[in-house]
Amino acid sequence: MGNVKTKYKLVLQSKEARAIRLGFDLFQQGNGYKKIAEHLNQMGYRSKKGRPLGKGTVGCWFQNPYPYAGCYVWNVRKKGKIQAEEDWIIVEDQHQAIISMEEAKSCRQQYHQRIKDGTRYRRTTYPLSGLLYCDLCGHKFQLKGSQKYNNLYYICGSNYQRHDACQNKLYLNQQRLEDSVMEEVNGKIMQQGFLESYFQMARKDLNQKAKDAQGEIRGLKSENRAVRGSDEADAEGYGSVGIG
Known part of the structure; x- marks a missing residue:
């Protein structure tokens, strides 16, 4: 998107180029992929397919x-996987650019930083995650199902x-279980005198x-004084010994 490949060179398409230029501006302002696409x-x-x-x-x-940024780039993937950037072959000034090389490098760094900070994929946490254990095998309960269809x-x-690894076949509805537990917890906390007692x-x-x-x-100080007193006594003993 943004360039059309001819027999000899890539020709910039103004409409697609404007979209990409705007996309990079929004990205550098801190917007996520979904918001940029919207x-x-x-x-x-x-897209090209409409x-x-x-x-x-x-x-x-x-x-x-x-x-x-006007570059030809090779060796980005190997066997379908993205290679380390130092293995890429980047040749600059090969066709008309939409962004500068400095912007390209900056956005590449931001892309990696977002992955590192965990802002590319956000994981949802639940109140009981990691707190429920099976009373038959001791294994942790896991949250399964479909969040999209509200069936967790x-x-x-x-x-x-492995169905034969444990006989516990309970399926505990996430929303009902969490509501029940939180109701019990709130009931305990709100009891008169509970917080004061706690x-x-x-x-x-x-x-x-x-x-x-x-x-x-105090014990360590006492031991330290005893050791120092013993060292001083030893030093005095050595000092009283004459050399013939």
């Missing part, structure tokens, strides 16, 4: 931005992987730990 679609831009732009298509622009459930991870216990525990720590410090 914005471009709202402005009437489409379909709305998807976030996957937009994401590829920033994964390898160098062709849009907790199931023994061992049973899910904080008193916590304070008592902290005070006891502080006393224990002080006792250990």
